[in-house]
Amino acid sequence: MANVAIIGSEKSGRTGLAGMLGKKGTESDITLYNFVKGDRIYSFVDANGYPASLKSLIQTINLSDIALVCVPSDGLNAQVGECIVALDLLGNKRGLFVITMSDKSNPAAIAELSGKIKAITKGTNLEKWESIAVSTTTFEGLENLKEKLFALGEEVRAANALKNTLPQRVMVDHFFNVTGMGCVVLGVVTQGTLKVHDSLTTFPINIPTEIRSIQSNDVDMKTAPAGTRVGLALKGIQSKDFDRGYIISQKEEVASKFNLKCRLTKFTPGLGVGDAVHLFAGLQDMPATINSMAIGGKDVTQAPPGSECNVTMTTQKDIAYSRSDRFLIAQLNNPKQRLVAGCEVA
Numbered sequence: 001m002a003n004v005a006i007i008g009s010e011k012s013g014r015t016g017l018a019g020m021l022g023k024k025g026t027e028s029d030i031t032l033y034n035f036v037k038g039d040r041i042y043s044f045v046d047a048n049g050y051p052a053s054l055k056s057l058i059q060t061i062n063l064s065d066i067a068l069v070c071v072p073s074d075g076l077n078a079q080v081g082e083c084i085v086a087l088d089l090l091g092n093k094r095g096l097f098v099i100t101m102s103d104k105s106n107p108a109a110i111a112e113l114s115g116k117i118k119a120i121t122k123g124t125n126l127e128k129w130e131s132i133a134v135s136t137t138t139f140e141g142l143e144n145l146k147e148k149l150f151a152l153g154e155e156v157r158a159a160n161a162l163k164n165t166l167p168q169r170v171m172v173d174h175f176f177n178v179t180g181m182g183c184v185v186l187g188v189v190t191q192g193t194l195k196v197h198d199s200l201t202t203f204p205i206n207i208p209t210e211i212r213s214i215q216s217n218d219v220d221m222k223t224a225p226a227g228t229r230v231g232l233a234l235k236g237i238q239s240k241d242f243d244r245g246y247i248i249s250q251k252e253e254v255a256s257k258f259n260l261k262c263r264l265t266k267f268t269p270g271l272g273v274g275d276a277v278h279l280f281a282g283l284q285d286m287p288a289t290i291n292s293m294a295i296g297g298k299d300v301t302q303a304p305p306g307s308e309c310n311v312t313m314t315t316q317k318d319i320a321y322s323r324s325d326r327f328l329i330a331q332l333n334n335p336k337q338r339l340v341a342g343c344e345v346a
């Protein structure tokens with residue numbers, strides 16, 4: 001079982017590829033595609049709202065263990081760059097570059113593009129990611145892509161197995177009411193082993209929540225290990241109480257004031273005290289204001305691109321998180337470079 005993000009630039013063939021890899025399921029600004037064959041269970045998340053919506057990209061990445069970055073065979077562009085920066089700031093992902101529409105190109109041009117991808121990812125978390133050329137019209141490369149993907153899937157399975165004994169944590173992405181069943185949510189068990197009748201709490205709203213039943217790919221389950229995409233029927237809470245990104249667990253930190261250690265991208269114009277920004281935490285996102293900043297223990301009013309700084313900020317509403325989560329700061333209105341910094345709790 002692995003969750004796979006399909007990202008990359010607009011019209012790079014993301015949706016076409018998702019349709020080849022899985023069967024379409026839940027659809028919103030992110031669309032799920034499911035693949036089940038024996039014990040190979042994959043869910044693909046198409047960031048179809050991206051590039052208009054940065055949120056769609058960040059959520060898709062945060063829902064996944066593996067990313068497929070689609071790069072059209074006619075070359076790199078700013079959106080591919082933004083996807084690479086996001087993956088680098090969020091860290092710790094496995095993935096592949098998929099050079100799409102290979103039928104419109106030729107081997108020499110594809111080799112040159114692979115070289116360019118190697119060059120721009122040097123020094124990032126993605127520098128070892130392979131590039132694979134595929135075409136969804138001629139099917140060229142698709143078997144090779146699946147083979148590489150399943151190999152990464154095995155690594156993910158092993159990594160997730162180590163998280164089964166941690167406290168349960170479910171990141172919720174969709175929620176609705178089902179007649180006769182009540183509140184149903186969809187999401188991913190990011191750690192722990194979820195069990196029917198578990199008594200947990202939904203954060204940040206702090207509402208006691210019991211797991212009434214668990215399904216994965218339409219099959220009822222008594223337990224769901226780390227990494228499983230699940231549908232849950234819940235007791236004690238209503239679907240109208242939910243928002244995307246809420247977390248069902250034993251305990252989360254909940255705050256609207258943060259002290260974060262940030263690494264600014266090389267491409268942002270910078271960050272300053274008083275700036276209105278957007279904070280992403282898991283699948284949650286929230287307008288926020290920068291209250292103070294320090295570099296090397298000294299207060300500053302501005303931090304330059306590429307710098308490391310400590311930032312205190314206030315979000316408009318409470319956010320649920322755990323101390324090991326990674327955060328992103330973005331400036332959604334900056335047309336050139338929306339991503340500002342990757343952060344962790346200081």
Ligand SMILES: Nc1nc2c(ncn2[C@@H]2O[C@H](COP(=O)(O)OP(=O)(O)O)[C@@H](O)[C@H]2O)c(=O)[nH]1
Pocket residue numbers: 009010011012013014015016017100101102103104134135136137138
């Ligand atoms: N020739 C060719 N066209 C493709 C391929 N994949 C997608 N397309 C076309 O490219 C356009 C954009 O594809 P789509 O999957 O919607 O891209 P998205 O915006 O990234 O989701 C569509 O018209 C597709 O038919 C491919 O492998 N070869």
Ligand SMILES: [Mg+2]
Pocket residue numbers: 014015016048
């Ligand atoms: Mg699409």
